[in-house]
Amino acid sequence: MTDSEMSRGTRPRAKAAGKRRQLTAAAARVLHEQGVERTTIADIARAAEVPAGNVYYYFKTKDELVEAALAEHAGHLRELTDELDKLPEPRNRLKGLITAWVSGRDTAARYGCPTGTLAAELDKRDEGGLDLLAGRVVRQLLDWVERQYGEIGVADPEGRALTLVGAYQGMSLLSNALRDPEIMTREGDRLIRELDAPA
Incomplete structure (x- = not known):
């Protein structure tokens, strides 16, 4: 097989992977914005700029798209925590996590x-x-946060992780319910102050 034949063979695979990636990213975004029940495959196809009929080549059902969206969220979380893991001090990693949460306040x-x-x-x-x-x-997310508290040496790192992640879920919920992004800002500042406080 010549180089040009090989490159032609890999191009369709790369194009297919790109389309699947577009659909996955669109599914994560649209499902978050509209919810599972209100979202149709056509909505996701439109957001991904892919013909609706082509979606079934990559995903047979809406549930498969939901699964792909969850994998997308897990991947984003992994990227964030991998980046934060480059910081030498666990307390700063947790502060970085809170800062990332607050940056998504809108x-x-x-x-x-x-x-x-x-x-x-x-x-x-x-x-x-x-x-x-x-x-x-x-x-x-809980496991990563628990590891950070474990490295800090606090008593009950699992409980502290539950408290921190619960605070994030709570401030997200309240911010959404009241349509007030500044709740995230204020609560994020409070969480960072708590991390700075002596144990």
């Missing part, structure tokens, strides 16, 4: 926490297991 005020809102909505379904996948993304 989106949270409009739509809530991407994973939290999906988890709450999916929990109301009778079947499918997607609620458990959403729970895994939340668990991924």
